[in-house]
Amino acid sequence: MSMASMSSAIFFITISLLVSSLLSATIVEDLNNLRPPPDFNTTIFNNCLNNPSLKYCNSSPMDLNEIFKSTIVASHLCNESKNPNCVETFPKIDLRNRPKITPLYLSFNFFWKYCPLTIMSIDLSNNSLKGIFPSDVLLCNQIQNLDLSFNHFSGDIPLLNFSYLSNLTNLNLSYNHFSELKISDSNLFQRFNSSSFIHSGLLPSHQNYTIKTIILLVGFPLFVVLSVGCLGWLCFARPDFLPRVLNRNHKFTTWMLKAATDGFLKKNLVMKNVGVSIYKGVLRDGTKVKIEIYRDNVSRENLRKFVEECKILVQMRHKNLVQVLGWCSNRRMRSLVTEWTDGENIELWLAGSAPSWKHRLKILIGVVESMFYMQEQWPQVGYDLSTSSVLLSDHLEPLISRFKIGDRRSNYTANYIYKFGLLLLEMIANRRPSEEFERGEAGFIEYIRMHYPGNLRVVIDERMKLTENTFDQAKLGIGLGLMCTDQKAGKIPSLDEIYHMIVKVYRSCLVFTSENYKGSHSHGNAGQGHKGIQLR
Missing domain, CATH: 3.30.200.20 (Phosphorylase Kinase; domain 1)
Known part of the structure; x- marks a missing residue:
C-alpha cells in the first residue's frame, strides 16, 4: 500500500471512530461544530496527488470544512449501506426502506457535491419521500444505477441534469407523482424503456388517455352542437346580439x-x-x-x-x-x-296649449312638405291626414304616422288636397267635426261657409288673440281651406300653390311679430307700459 493510501486508510479509520458518538447527538449540529484535524490539509494534498480525479481536487476554491464533513458522511453512509470494506471501496449507497435517515442524508448537499468516485449505484427506493426531485443526487454524475421508486416525489424532473449522467444505464422512477411529460420532448425516454417510469406520472396513464379520448370524441362534438345551436338561436331569435353585419335589417x-x-x-x-x-x-x-x-x-x-x-x-x-x-x-x-314619439297629436295640442297662429302655420308647412315627399317619392303609399293621426315631435315638428300600401285611387291628389283643407280649417277653428257637427265633416265645412267671409270672428279660435294683420292672414287661410274642400268646383289648388301660399303667410306673420315685438319694447322704454301681442 502506498503512503497516500495508508494516510487515507488511517484517516478513514480515525473518522469511523468518531461516527458512533456523532450520530448519538444531533448530526447536523455536530457537523457544524467539527473542524478538520491539523494534518487534514496534508492528507487532502496527498490524496489529490495520488488520485487527481477526486472531485474535491477539482474544486476551486477548495473548502476544507465542506470536504471534511463530506468525508464523515461518506464513512457513515458506507456503514449504513452494509459495504464489507468501507475504506478500499464504496460502490453503492443503499438506503432502501430507511425512511428515518434517508431525508437526513439527502439534506447534506456538500456530500453529493464531493461524492466519492467509487459510488456507482444509489438506491433510495421505498422511503415515502416527498417533495421535488432530489437534484443534488445527480451531482454524482459517474453513477450507473439510480433507483428512486416507491416514493412521493412530485413536480418536474431536471431533464438537463440527466444529460450529464453519461454512464447511467439503469433508472427507476416508478411509483411517484411527477408532472406528465411528452415522450417526444426529451431523449431521456429514448435511453430507457417504459419500465423505468411505471406509474411515475411522467407517462400518460391509460385511464387518463381513455378519459381524454372520451372527452375529445364526445365533448368536442357536443361543444360544436351547442355552439351551432346557440348561434342558430341568436340568428333566429335574438339577432340583435350579433354584430351589425350579421343582423337581418328591419326584421x-x-x-x-x-x-x-x-x-x-x-x-x-x-x-x-x-x-x-x-x-x-x-x-x-x-x-x-x-x-x-x-x-x-x-x-x-x-x-x-x-x-x-x-x-x-x-x-x-x-x-x-x-x-x-x-x-x-x-x-x-x-x-x-x-x-x-313622446309628443301628442295635433288634436290634443290644439285643445291643451292654445298655440299661436305662427306656430300653427309652422305645423302646416311641415305637413305640406311631407305631402310633397310622399307624392314624388312614394305615390303608392297612402297616409292618414287628420288632427288625430298627425303627431308632434319634441321640437313641434308634425309627423304623419299612419300609412297604407296600395290604396292609390284615380283622384289620389284631390283626395289629399281635401284632407289638407279640412286639417287647415280644424287648426284655425279648433273644432272637432265628428263630435260637434251632426253631419260630421260636411256639416263642419258648411258651418265655415255660412260665416265666410263676413262673420269669421265666430269661426276663428279666439285664444290666438289675433291682431288686424294676423286676422287677415287667418281669413286667407280659411279661404284656402274652403278651396281645398270644394270638390264640386272642379278646380282645386295644387300642392305647389298651397305650399307657396302657406309659406308667404308664415313669413308675413314673422314680419308682423318682429315689428310688434320692437314696438312693445320701444313703448316700454318710454315708460308707457304698453303690452305687445303675446305669441305662444
Missing part, C-alpha cells in the same frame, strides 16, 4: 319584442283595441320604439303582402314622417315597429 323577432317590452308587461301597454295592442318598448341599443301588435290569423298570402308593405315603409325617410324601423311576421302575430 324583428318575437323574442326581441318580448325583451323590448319586458315580456309585454302591462305597464308598457299604451293602448288596446280589438285585435290591436300598442306597446312602448326599448331595443337593446337603447332606441325607444312603438310596437303595434296585430293578433289575428291571416292567410299566407296576406302575411306575404304585409311583409312586402313593410319593406317599402322602412325605406321612407323624412323629418315629417314617423320612421318605420321594422316588422315581425308570423301566422299568429304581426307587428309593426316604429320610432317612439
Whole structure:
C-alpha cells in the first residue's frame, strides 16, 4: 500500500471512530461544530496527488470544512449501506426502506457535491419521500444505477441534469407523482424503456388517455352542437346580439319584442283595441320604439303582402314622417315597429296649449312638405291626414304616422288636397267635426261657409288673440281651406300653390311679430307700459 493510501486508510479509520458518538447527538449540529484535524490539509494534498480525479481536487476554491464533513458522511453512509470494506471501496449507497435517515442524508448537499468516485449505484427506493426531485443526487454524475421508486416525489424532473449522467444505464422512477411529460420532448425516454417510469406520472396513464379520448370524441362534438345551436338561436331569435353585419335589417323577432317590452308587461301597454295592442318598448341599443301588435290569423298570402308593405315603409325617410324601423311576421302575430314619439297629436295640442297662429302655420308647412315627399317619392303609399293621426315631435315638428300600401285611387291628389283643407280649417277653428257637427265633416265645412267671409270672428279660435294683420292672414287661410274642400268646383289648388301660399303667410306673420315685438319694447322704454301681442 502506498503512503497516500495508508494516510487515507488511517484517516478513514480515525473518522469511523468518531461516527458512533456523532450520530448519538444531533448530526447536523455536530457537523457544524467539527473542524478538520491539523494534518487534514496534508492528507487532502496527498490524496489529490495520488488520485487527481477526486472531485474535491477539482474544486476551486477548495473548502476544507465542506470536504471534511463530506468525508464523515461518506464513512457513515458506507456503514449504513452494509459495504464489507468501507475504506478500499464504496460502490453503492443503499438506503432502501430507511425512511428515518434517508431525508437526513439527502439534506447534506456538500456530500453529493464531493461524492466519492467509487459510488456507482444509489438506491433510495421505498422511503415515502416527498417533495421535488432530489437534484443534488445527480451531482454524482459517474453513477450507473439510480433507483428512486416507491416514493412521493412530485413536480418536474431536471431533464438537463440527466444529460450529464453519461454512464447511467439503469433508472427507476416508478411509483411517484411527477408532472406528465411528452415522450417526444426529451431523449431521456429514448435511453430507457417504459419500465423505468411505471406509474411515475411522467407517462400518460391509460385511464387518463381513455378519459381524454372520451372527452375529445364526445365533448368536442357536443361543444360544436351547442355552439351551432346557440348561434342558430341568436340568428333566429335574438339577432340583435350579433354584430351589425350579421343582423337581418328591419326584421324583428318575437323574442326581441318580448325583451323590448319586458315580456309585454302591462305597464308598457299604451293602448288596446280589438285585435290591436300598442306597446312602448326599448331595443337593446337603447332606441325607444312603438310596437303595434296585430293578433289575428291571416292567410299566407296576406302575411306575404304585409311583409312586402313593410319593406317599402322602412325605406321612407323624412323629418315629417314617423320612421318605420321594422316588422315581425308570423301566422299568429304581426307587428309593426316604429320610432317612439313622446309628443301628442295635433288634436290634443290644439285643445291643451292654445298655440299661436305662427306656430300653427309652422305645423302646416311641415305637413305640406311631407305631402310633397310622399307624392314624388312614394305615390303608392297612402297616409292618414287628420288632427288625430298627425303627431308632434319634441321640437313641434308634425309627423304623419299612419300609412297604407296600395290604396292609390284615380283622384289620389284631390283626395289629399281635401284632407289638407279640412286639417287647415280644424287648426284655425279648433273644432272637432265628428263630435260637434251632426253631419260630421260636411256639416263642419258648411258651418265655415255660412260665416265666410263676413262673420269669421265666430269661426276663428279666439285664444290666438289675433291682431288686424294676423286676422287677415287667418281669413286667407280659411279661404284656402274652403278651396281645398270644394270638390264640386272642379278646380282645386295644387300642392305647389298651397305650399307657396302657406309659406308667404308664415313669413308675413314673422314680419308682423318682429315689428310688434320692437314696438312693445320701444313703448316700454318710454315708460308707457304698453303690452305687445303675446305669441305662444
